[in-house]
Amino acid sequence: MGQRKRWINGSMFAFEKVQKEMAQTTSSKMAVADFFLKLQIFYLNMSNFLVYFAPALMLFTFHLTMQTLAEDYLSSLFSLSETKSVGSIVYATFV
Helix, strand or coil: CHHHHHHHHHHHHHHHHHHHHHHCCCCHHHHHHHHHHHHHHHHHHHHHHHHHHHHHHHHHHHHHHHHHHHHHHHHHHCCCCCCCCHHHHHHHHHC
C-alpha cells in the first residue's frame, strides 16, 4: 500500500509539472492535450479518493447488512417465546 501511495503521489507531481510546462505554450493542439491532461489528473484524484474511502464504505455496508440480518431474521428465528422454535430447541439442548 505504501509503494502504491508513493506511485500515485509521484504521478500527481509529474502531471502537475507537465501541465505547468504546457501552460507556457499556446496552440490548439496543446489546448486539447491540456484538456485530456486535466481529465487524467481528475481520474488520478478520484482513484486516490477511492483507495482511502472504498474500504470504509464496504465495511460500513457489511455492518448495516449484518445488523439488519440480526434484527429482522435471526431474532425471530431464535426467539424463546415459542416452544417449537429453533431458539427454544437450542436453548433446551444446552441448558
